[in-house]
Amino acid sequence: MDLRISEATGASSYRAVPGNQPLNLSVDGSTISKDIVPSPEAYLTLVISKTNSAWTVQSIDEGQNSGDGLKARLRFFNLVPGCTATLRIADGPTIFQQTPFASVQSRSINPVVAKLEGSCSEGNATTLMLPQLRAGDYYSVFLRKDAERLRLTDQLDETEPYRER
Numbered sequence: 001m002d003l004r005i006s007e008a009t010g011a012s013s014y015r016a017v018p019g020n021q022p023l024n025l026s027v028d029g030s031t032i033s034k035d036i037v038p039s040p041e042a043y044l045t046l047v048i049s050k051t052n053s054a055w056t057v058q059s060i061d062e063g064q065n066s067g068d069g070l071k072a073r074l075r076f077f078n079l080v081p082g083c084t085a086t087l088r089i090a091d092g093p094t095i096f097q098q099t100p101f102a103s104v105q106s107r108s109i110n111p112v113v114a115k116l117e118g119s120c121s122e123g124n125a126t127t128l129m130l131p132q133l134r135a136g137d138y139y140s141v142f143l144r145k146d147a148e149r150l151r152l153t154d155q156l157d158e159t160e161p162y163r164e165r
Contacts, residue, residue: 083121
């Protein structure tokens with residue numbers, strides 16, 4: 001099974017794939033990994049990063065969370081090695097704290113617009129505007145480190161329609 005990702009976004013839609021079968025991951029048409037074998041009934045996020053010309057792929061198990069259809073679901077991924085991360089509303093409360101590297105925290109939130117700040121011991125990331133979410137939406141925020149600075153990136157999570165491949 002092939003999964004294609006655009007280097008520009010670094011993300012794809014969620015996809016249902018058969019368990020215990022190799023997944024070939026490619027970026028802009030070039031294969032970067034053939035050794036990913038998802039477990040059956042697992043929810044994984046595959047995170048790609050590029051150092052010089054070499055790609056790395058990290059697999060983060062999201063567990064199986066149930067959602068509240070009247071609220072939105074927010075996920076926070078810490079992708080900064082050596083960092084225990086925090087995500088908070090600017091000038092407001094903390095949403096997630098003590099998030100270890102290569103992990104995800106998740107919670108239901110009221111669908112609001114907010115400015116988010118990410119941080120860890122090495123400093124603060126650029127801020128990010130959380131868009132107006134609707135009830136039932138799933139949204140992911142990623143803390144990354146690029147060119148020696150922290151930054152937040154985001155995506156509205158969507159599931160690709162299932163089809164036989």
